[in-house]
Amino acid sequence: MSAARVGVVTFPGTLDDQDAARAVRLVGAEAVPLWHADHDLKGVDAVFLPGGFSYGDYLRCGAISRFAPLMDELIPAAKAGLPVIGTCNGFQILCEAHLLPGALTRNASLHYVCRDQRLRVERVSTSWTNSFAEGQEITLPIKHGEGRYVASADTLAELEAGGQVILRYLGNPNGSLNDIAGISNAAGNVVGLMPHPEHAVEDLVGAPSTDGLGFFTSILKSLVNA
């Protein structure tokens, strides 16, 4: 069969797009550049919304990108089951687009923080985490100023009850409620997380871990099995 095609979106101010594309290629998939201003998903099998500072984060992180022409196509496709992952700014965009509940606010420390973070994988029945073992502890870099996950008590309870918390911090770096580092929608095809799997895929560069590869092998597996 031909290689799985994973779209990588570039908004003005997106920074980690080439990193995400490289990670996609590393696991043998094809990285397809998607441009914010196009109404075109180019028939991809899955979509990666990378980190960065789209539109400078000058309004609220992700609040402008959410209205990009590409999002008009992406939002219904995601609701129809297209696998979508958003990391960092991508997670913020997914929340602003209401594909995921809750919001990311300023870190409790009020500082931007870049560090190698220990995490626990809480749910493996998603398109993006099925290569991990439940409860597996991994290390991924975090790098954000606004990564504190917040949601109403009801939403939190729903997330917990529905097993939608996919990733939790071990040693909370930003004040996120329930130590939440990443969540999924109920169906498990849409995933958002603050850490950066694409920076933990090679021994030579990035974080001292290759645990990020699991997210990319997961999507390949779920596409093959789909």
Add this chain to the structure above:
Amino acid sequence: MTDTVERASGTPDEPMPFAELGMKQDEYDRVKQILGRRPTGSELAIYSVMWSEHCSYKSSKVHLKQFATKAPKSEALLVGMGENAGVVDIGDGWAATFKIESHNHPSYVEPHQGAATGVGGIVRDIMSMGARPIAVMDSLRFGAADAPDTRRVLPGVVEGISSYGNCLGLPNIGGEVVFDPCYLGNPLVNALCVGLLRKDQIKLATAPGPGNKVVLFGASTGPDGIGGASVLASATFEDESQAKRPAVQVGDPFMEKLLIECCLELYAADVVVGIQDLGAAGVSCATTELAAKGTGGMRVDLNLVPLRDPSLRPEEILMSESQERMMAVVRPDDIPAFMEICAKWDVPATVIGEVTDTGRLVMTWDGEIIVDIPPGTAADEGPVYERPYHEPAGQSALNADTPDRLERPTDLRETLLRLLGSPNLSSKEWVTDQYDRYVRSNTVLAQPADAGMLRISEAIAGAEPTTRGIALATDGNGRYAKLDPYAGAQLALAEAYRNVAVTGAEPLAVTNCLNFGSPEDPEVMWQFAEATRGLADACRTLGVPVTGGNVSFYNQTGATAVNPTPVVGVLGVIEDVAKRVPTGFVAEGLRVVLLGDTREEFGGSEWAHVVHRHLGGLPPQADLEAEQALGAVLVEAARRGLLEGSHDLSDGGLAVALAESCLARGVGAKVTLSGDPFVDLFSESAARALVVVRPEAYDEFASLCGRHDVPCYGLGVTGGTSLVIEDVFEVPVEELRERHRAVLPALFG
């Protein structure tokens, strides 16, 4: 009423506010002589900023010449001093361009924006060479860590660098954070950027070809950073002008990120003939420099400059230092393609003029000529001063006050913990954790490694593969330079050179940022003359040419100057980046080896500074031959795969190097000293490094050292959870870590 050339000719005796703009009477007289009349207000604006110390290097030029006249022969140097940044051949068709620049004064006035725009400015210098910027570093100096004003300045500076650099998507891979009371009223914020390009794609700041269009693109022009606020206070200029303008520029990193991607696409489409960033002196600088280096003439309609504030007067437009602007020279046929690419990236672009062959830079405002000058007279023919200098009155007394009189410690364990818990030697995580070091995924080494290192092959999408990588380090020691500016500058170079070599990269080229007090003070000027002479001599000996840099004068409060602080950046190349040597003790069971000789050298040392608040005597000897031999051993050993880890010895000597090596991965070590433990542990002799090698590789490594005449001492082995100095002391790595980490969070929250 606009002050036109016609009006200036008709009113030859009208007094002009040259003094308020920082211009001396004889300088003003020269402008009149060049023009054959009095300058218009706009012309005065151009000459005053272009002939300022900052833009013209009028006090430093005669000394900086040595960097060229004494330059070692280097085949690697593709573009030397005088361009926006130097360019170095790094092999396989690749070139690197790098430069360090100061933004000291703005960072004191408004720490956040001052530091942020310092990053923005140096990044645009690198872009204007045709390169993709791939990383930044910052060399920072503040007043005493516990001084109240440091709590205002440091967090603001760090936040400014963090917010601008992170938003730009450039990894911050290293630098320095140093505290000393002398920097309290004059923090030093020196920002470095490195970029990558194909060797045959270098762009230059030049405007050739009459009829070619001059395009201003990027942010619109506002009233920020207008240096000569006096322009506005002056009655000679228009009263409709605003009363007060902010002197510090405000940065927009989002626009800069768009500019980077936009410029790279413009280069790839080959629609740029010449390009120049707008930094200090804004439109004045870009137009005069482009015109002077091109066909020689340019016509500009200043009314076409897009304004953020429509009330700006032409004098202000010329002096504005609004950020995130670039100026390109474009063939008329390429204008549509140029504009299309700018539109794709939402970057406003406007044709404001064209290249001519008249030899004159002519600017109009409302259809009238307000500037008509030979551009070279502003860009290149500024005044040059041979400032008088002499050795400071207290210099010999300072040198005579050696650390010999200081009481030596009995508890060396406590001395180590005290040094490790002092602000200068403490962990800088509080700072560096606020910088993104991973973006673009090419970072092989970053802080706290001795040098930052990047792989090249994937730095540019679709690039030709290479195994090569580049390494960068910046260093400087104001205390050493205060004791002996000649040796101090050499020691700064030696340390940066060593920091590059310990990672396995071969040092290739130098950039520098020379931070000094007022050049009008002969004692400061002596420090400057000595430091430049020392640096030029050392560059020749080590075979690494200076490719460019920056001079920052007037770093002083009242009559008190900062310690003379030459900051030196060294760029190196590693042939196979996979063979990089990580910092510190990476595993158990490795032989710990000290390279280089230890002398009793405590002048300007961290021990003297922390324990005794003492500064006197002479700095360590700068033994450049030893430094070069050490570098050769480290590079060759890395190439052969003999080194598992390494760390240079510098501030705090062997004791601190051992402790930091343990902290790198939490691996302890047991070592034995042969001489006086205090001297062995805390002396700061240069040309030394610590390496760890596999036991079976030791003999080969030792014989390599022998061939290069590099002293090599087996000190012990790595392992365990403590640093053990046999018969002296033992300290758990965790205890080291607690001391090391606690300092900055306790001070800055």
